[in-house]
Amino acid sequence: MIVSAFGLGRQRRVLPGFGLSLGVSLTFVSLILLLPLTSLVGQLSQLSWSQYWFLITDPRLLASYGVTLLGAGVAALFNAAFGLLMAWVLVRYDFPGKRLVDALMDLPFALPTAVAGVTLATLYSSNGWIGRLLDPLGLSVAYTWVGIALAMAFTSIPFVVRTVQPVLEDLPAEVDEAAVTLGARDGHAFRRVILPYLWPALVTGTGLAFVRSLGEFGAVIFIAGGKPYETEITSLMIFVKLQEYDYAGASAVASIVLATSLALLLAINLWQGRFIKRLHGGRP
Amino acid sequence: MVRIGDAPGVRRLLIGTALALSALFLLLPLVAIFAQALMSGLDVYWQNLRDEYTLAAIGLTLLVALLTVPINLIFGVFLAWLVTRFDFPGRRLLQTLIDIPFAVSPVVAGLVYLLLYGRNGWLGGWLDAHDIQIMFAWPGIVLVTIFVTCPFIARELIPLMQAQGSREEEAAVTLGASGWTIFRRVTLPKIRHALLYGVILTNARAVGEFGAVSVVAGAIRGETNTLPLQVEQLYQDYNTVGAFTSASLLALLALLTLAAKAALEWRAARRETAT
Numbered sequence: 001m002i003v004s005a006f007g008l009g010r011q012r013r014v015l016p017g018f019g020l021s022l023g024v025s026l027t028f029v030s031l032i033l034l035l036p037l038t039s040l041v042g043q044l045s046q047l048s049w050s051q052y053w054f055l056i057t058d059p060r061l062l063a064s065y066g067v068t069l070l071g072a073g074v075a076a077l078f079n080a081a082f083g084l085l086m087a088w089v090l091v092r093y094d095f096p097g098k099r100l101v102d103a104l105m106d107l108p109f110a111l112p113t114a115v116a117g118v119t120l121a122t123l124y125s126s127n128g129w130i131g132r133l134l135d136p137l138g139l140s141v142a143y144t145w146v147g148i149a150l151a152m153a154f155t156s157i158p159f160v161v162r163t164v165q166p167v168l169e170d171l172p173a174e175v176d177e178a179a180v181t182l183g184a185r186d187g188h189a190f191r192r193v194i195l196p197y198l199w200p201a202l203v204t205g206t207g208l209a210f211v212r213s214l215g216e217f218g219a220v221i222f223i224a225g226g227k228p229y230e231t232e233i234t235s236l237m238i239f240v241k242l243q244e245y246d247y248a249g250a251s252a253v254a255s256i257v258l259a260t261s262l263a264l265l266l267a268i269n270l271w272q273g274r275f276i277k278r279l280h281g282g283r284p
Numbered sequence: 285m286v287r288i289g290d291a292p293g294v295r296r297l298l299i300g301t302a303l304a305l306s307a308l309f310l311l312l313p314l315v316a317i318f319a320q321a322l323m324s325g326l327d328v329y330w331q332n333l334r335d336e337y338t339l340a341a342i343g344l345t346l347l348v349a350l351l352t353v354p355i356n357l358i359f360g361v362f363l364a365w366l367v368t369r370f371d372f373p374g375r376r377l378l379q380t381l382i383d384i385p386f387a388v389s390p391v392v393a394g395l396v397y398l399l400l401y402g403r404n405g406w407l408g409g410w411l412d413a414h415d416i417q418i419m420f421a422w423p424g425i426v427l428v429t430i431f432v433t434c435p436f437i438a439r440e441l442i443p444l445m446q447a448q449g450s451r452e453e454e455a456a457v458t459l460g461a462s463g464w465t466i467f468r469r470v471t472l473p474k475i476r477h478a479l480l481y482g483v484i485l486t487n488a489r490a491v492g493e494f495g496a497v498s499v500v501a502g503a504i505r506g507e508t509n510t511l512p513l514q515v516e517q518l519y520q521d522y523n524t525v526g527a528f529t530s531a532s533l534l535a536l537l538a539l540l541t542l543a544a545k546a547a548l549e550w551r552a553a554r555r556e557t558a559t
């Protein structure tokens with residue numbers, strides 16, 4: 001056992017491969033993840049605070065924060081409702097074609113975002129299959145914030161379905177039975193008995209969908225149209241600045257995007273951890 | 285047994301709504317891709333597929349996947365072995381670090397690589413002096429794709445290997461097996477399906493990555509266009525049929541990915557009921 005001689009911990013390592021796997025993992029993480037990320041920090045350190053503040057509060061950029069948050073918020077809420085419905089239907093009912101519908105739920109993760117983007121833009125443009133029907137009603141989806149929300153919603157559909165589904169599957173049948181035998185009506189029983197049980201999974205899935213939507217690029221840019229102050233999302237602003245060789249500006253915006261998504265993910269993880277602890281710590 | 289929502293009316297209403305919404309939001313876009321690609325007939329479709337730039341994009345996309353998947357496979361297996369078989373300071377931190385690509389917007393991923401390897405970047409000067417081109421060339425595309433897809437395999441393996449524990453591997457050690465033999469004969473058979481699933485996910489994302497790649501590719505037709513970039517360029521050129529022809533190839537791959545996933549899950553479920 002040569003490798004265990006390198007053991008850092010207190011206990012003896014029984015299995016081989018510690019040194020090799022540590023070496024491979026650390027090299028990879030340093031070269032692929034950390035080195036590029038430090039270059040962002042390096043670029044930002046060349047800016048003074050006032051320069052940084054000036055760059056991130058540009059009015060056109062502020063408008064893009066608003067559009068991005070609005071789109072991602074609406075997309076996440078839509079997915080909370082749609083995901084809950086799909087999870088419920090797929091777990092509780094049997095119907096022909098169920099397996100296909102179940103498989104279809106993963107399509108947004110399997111389909112490249114650019115393909116989703118051009119397809120949605122084509123469907124909802126004024127002469128597209130759906131746009132043609134909405135146009136006479138005075139509703140336009142393409143090139144408005146509604147289109148942005150729609151594209152964001154599409155790419156994040158699987159998050160809520162796939163987090164709620166396993167929890168619903170594990171729900172003991174007695175829970176239902178008790179509620180129904182005690183005479184609770186469907187809606188009431190669902191809200192008071194089932195929903196609290198699904199709540200952590202639902203919030204986690206919705207949170208993940210929101211984070212994903214904030215950073216989405218490929219699916220959104222085609223249907224958004226990129227009108228300054230109106231339909232420009234924040235990740236597009238980074239792209240625009242890069243095309244103008246404004247590396248400092250692009251890095252400043254990127255730092256905002258990065259910090260926001262990392263903070264949100266951390267919050268989701270902590271919240272989930274706390275909930276799991278409460279669950280294991282004995283329920284009332 | 286009585287259950288919530290089992291009344292026929294409620295049931296029909298919920299299934300109906302779910303199917304209608306799924307058809308509108310998921311099935312219709314999928315159908316539209318193929319309908320648009322075949323709009324001008326099969327002859328035009330074949331012609332678009334044989335287009336010089338489209339063929340070059342297919343070739344580059346295959347190259348990216350062929351390099352990305354094995355590299356991430358090796359990294360994913362080593363990392364999963366490390367964090368599930370050993371306890372060491374910084375283990376949790378390492379697990380958190382590899383989730384970063386999931387949190388980062390793909391455009392930001394492309395940007396950080398541009399800052400590092402681009403002409404004005406940290407390594408840019410040195411690379412320039414030695415005449416090595418990474419940005420706006422295929423090595424840059426491969427690097428950002430590795431970045432974006434690196435969590436997939438490790439993410440599939442870690443929870444499974446954690447749950448399985450290392451008892452069987454420890455038994456193999458006491459029987460005098462070498463590290464490679466233990467992995468090949470004891471561990472690999474237990475993680476085969478998760479590994480395959482991770483590879484399928486990595487491949488799907490590697491082939492379809494758009495945001496990160498578009499930052500570092502520079503859109504040189506026939507040279508640095510992967511298939512998703514080709515879709516974008518043809519679409520911007522108002523060549524809708526051409527764009528959707530390339531898109532249909534990617535959609536086909538997405539369907540194969542979904543089928544493979546369903547098959548793997550079905551086999552896993554069958555094994556569970558058999559034991």
